[in-house]
Amino acid sequence: MSSDEIVIAPVNDKPGRGAFVDLGRDFAARTPHSVPQLRGELLELIDPNKNPFFEHAQVQLFIAYRGGKPAGRISAHIDELALRLPPEQGMGPGTGMFGYFDAEDADIGAALLARAEAWLREQGMTRVLGPISMSIWEEPGLLVEGHDHAPMIMMGHHPARYQGWIEAQGYALAKTLLTYDLDVTPEFPPLIQRIVASGQRNERIAIRPVDLSRWEEEVETVLRILNDAWSSNWGFVPFTEREIAYAGKKLKPLIRPELNRIAELDGRPVAFMLTLPDINDALRKIDGKLFPFGWFHLLRWLRSPYGAGMRVPLMGVLRELHNSRLASQLAFMMISDIRRVATAKLNTKRAEIGWILDDNQGMIAIADAINSSVNRRYAIYSKSL
Structure with a gap:
């Protein structure tokens, strides 16, 4: 194999998935402001025996090699x-996706995109969307603005050069x-204070x-509202029952009841707001490694994420209320309550809302x-393919 030959190899086993994750972590370590994530968590996301996304998806991973060395x-x-x-909701028949895109240079990027398309x-x-890594609910999109600061929990972070490399291969926004x-x-x-008081x-x-x-009942309530509230949004894919249970198990260690709200109207849940302390604060300090002592620091942070930023990744109001003033009023009431608690109890200074279409x-x-x-x-x- 020559030193400049590019080979794209499929990943079909556990060692290959480990190499795939390690390569991604290596790229992240070399990207300014990126935050290393826990290796075990990343492995679980691409494990067909653990992530219920695979129950309704076909997935093929690829690694690019140049001169025998991993390059993307x-x-x-x-x-x-x-x-x-x-189709008017952005996906539909014939639409596949690519994700987990990392490349050493434009040539490697072009070869990877061509192999995924093939x-x-x-x-x-007949059509490809991306990057979406891998569920629309995980890390959708390529960062094109905001490279100068670290991402919050469950947000992707990519080098600015990727944008040009992808667009050069015929991709349109x-x-x-x-x-x-x-x-x-x-x-x-x-004005917002008056709306909340009302x-x-x-x-x-x-x-x-x-x-x-x-907790299980609360998760079902939140996901029922979410599946209804977002059902007409671009890119919406409903959660399955297994995905609901999986998400609930994964998120529970991060859930502080006082930072998450459910709104009821006449005793019936009609809206929710999910708020997560930014665990990236802790992962940055332990370099995404649990051993030998990272687990201790992470556990301590989970018990009291004092000073952490907050992210509102999801909120929803039942569709029947979408065209009413009540929808925005409920949102303002929930976020007002969460702001008050986060600043008073955890000394939170900033929050991030999104993503938003x-x-x-x-x-x-x-x-x-x-x-x-x-x-x-x-x-x-x-x-188009």
Whole structure:
């Protein structure tokens, strides 16, 4: 094999998956502001025996070698649930995806994209979206703005050069995802305070923390609202029952009841807001390694994430309320409660809301009203095969 020959090899076994994850961690370590993630967590995401995403998806991982040395990686995958969606929602019949894109240079990137596209064509796909690594609920999009600061929990971080490499292969922008940065130390504007106070006087409304003593039931409530609230959004793929249970198990160690809210109307849950302390604060300090002493520092942080930033990755209001003033009022009430607790108990200074679809005018209006501003943009690209 010559020193400049590029070979793209499929990954089909456990050692290969380990090499795939280690390569990604190596790329992350060389990317400014990236935060190393736990190796075991990354391995689990691509393990067909552990991640229920594989129950409705076909996945092929690839590693690129140049001169026999690893030089890049990519995934090609087909989500059977996404194939059933209406095309106007961004996916639909014939749509495959690529994700986990890392490359040493443009030539490696082009070879990886070509191999992923070829695999998708072999499976009968006529269009590709990406990067989506791998579920739309995991790490969708390529970072195209906001490279100068570290990502929060469950957000991707990529070198700026990847954008040009992908676009050079004929990919066009399909959707932009936004995250908003919020200084939570000041009170919200007077108008928002009046809206919240009005809701607090409404006897039909109750805003409560999640109840960890009946965690499985709470998870089902949140995911039921989410699947309804987001069902007409671009890129929406419903959670399965197994994915609901899996997500609940993974998130529980990060859930602080006082930072997560469910809104009830006449005693019926109609909205929720999920808030997670930014575990990247802790992972950065232990370099994403549990051993020999990282586990101790991580456990201590989980018990008291004092000073941590907060991320609101998900919120939802039942569709029946979407065109009412009540929808935004419930959102303001939940985020107001969470802001108050986070600043008072955990000394939180900033929060991040997102991602938010760039055409989600309702959520953008809420973000603007509380004086938050866009700090990161992610691009999802599309290409005909």
